Amino acid sequence: MKIWGAGLIGCGAISRVHLATIDAMENVKLVAVCDVDAQKAQAVAKQYGCKAYTDYHDLLADPQVETVHITTPHYLHVPMAMDALKAGKKVLSEKPISHDLAQAAQLLDMAKDKDLAICFQNRYNDSTQKAMELIRSGKYGKVVTMRGMVCWHRDADPYYSQSPWRGSWDTEGGGVLINQSIHTLDLLLWIGGEVASVKGAVSTDTLYRDIEVEDSAHFVIHFKNGLLATFYATNSYGVNAPITVEVVLEKATLELRGDSLYLIENDEMTQLVALPGKRLAPAGKGYWGVGHGALIEDLYRSFEAGEHFWIDAQVGYNALETLKGVYQSSKENREIYFK
Ligand SMILES: NC(=O)c1ccc[n+]([C@@H]2O[C@H](COP(=O)([O-])OP(=O)(O)OC[C@H]3O[C@@H](n4cnc5c(N)ncnc54)[C@H](O)[C@@H]3O)[C@@H](O)[C@H]2O)c1
Secondary structure: OOOEEEEEEOOOOOHHHHHHHHHHOOOEEEEEEEOOOHHHHHHHHHHHOOEEEOOHHHHHHOOOOOEEEEOOOHHHHHHHHHHHHHOOOEEEEEOOOOOOHHHHHHHHHHHOOOOEEEEOHHHHOHHHHHHHHHHHHOOOOOEEEEEEEEEOEOOHHHHHHHOOOOOOOOOOOOOOOOOOOHHHHHHHHHHHOOEEEEEEEEEOOOOOOOOOOOOEEEEEEEEOOOOEEEEEEEOEOOOOOOOEEEEEEOOOEEEEEOOEEEEEEOOEEEEEEOOOOOOOOOOOOHHHOOHHHHHHHHHHHHHHHOOOOOOEHHHHHHHHHHHHHHHHHHHHOOOEEOO
16 A cells, blocks of 8 residues: 655644544655744644654655645645645645635646645535535436525634734635635535626624624625525624525425535425534534545545546635635625626
């Protein structure tokens, strides 16, 4: 069995989930980690028995590193991914693909014949997998309409204060839309396909003293196939409520609620998938979902098989293009159309 040598850049909050997953996998070995904060890098290196770097170029120059997990702030994703691809590494970048659409387009162009995956792990939840299976089966007819709702809580302190790149247009590239609710948007895009236009608005309702980006957003998506979806997201709720995605089909309604799936048919509600399966999701927060482990396992399976991984730069670009359209719609108070 081949053992893949993995490197990770950015030893912050989400890195714990990647690190614990890698640690639990037999065919992946953590070779090196990197963080500009030397103490963080060294602490992780000590815990997992690997090398520590403070300059990511050194990690990329390490011949033992074959795959790179990028878990850094949004504005660093594209330069790091490009450098990693140039160095011949295979890349898993945390979402979003970038904070900036023009940079994302450059990476999309470069990544066409290379291995670059984007971490939209909620596609791997048992609930979403089952929902997609039912939608594709045609058993309940075509999709009539959909809605997504994300009501979470992010506070000025410690959430925004502990990582100053958050909350700024230059480094985060937006707020609740680009960061917290992008997974739910991605699920709607997965089901709905290509987007024709978006119209909506963003605002900063509770954190206007603390951050320059939005904490709330509402919009509609018109898909090219005629489907209409509505979306609401906020970081201003009092708790992290389970996300909901409702998919109305001709003969039934599917409701994703957190990691559970319900089927509503003839006014009767059945729970099809209950809370988390037994997949790997160590060291994570509940609202991150249980999919990280499953995505990372499947990614290495695709590396092993020499296959193109399905959640690629294009998927990452599509989500970013859609949500950037919402920002533009809000700013210019008009519907934004896509080619
Ligand atoms: N998929 C998910 O569910 C999920 C959940 C949380 C966060 N994320 C994503 O993960 C990424 C990181 O978020 P986070 O919450 O862990 O942030 P964080 O601020 O906790 O961690 C970022 C880390 O990157 C390090 N860093 C900054 N510049 C660096 C550089 N030049 N070289 C090396 N290291 C550098 C920081 O020192 C810090 O340790 C973001 O893209 C975020 O959107 C994804």
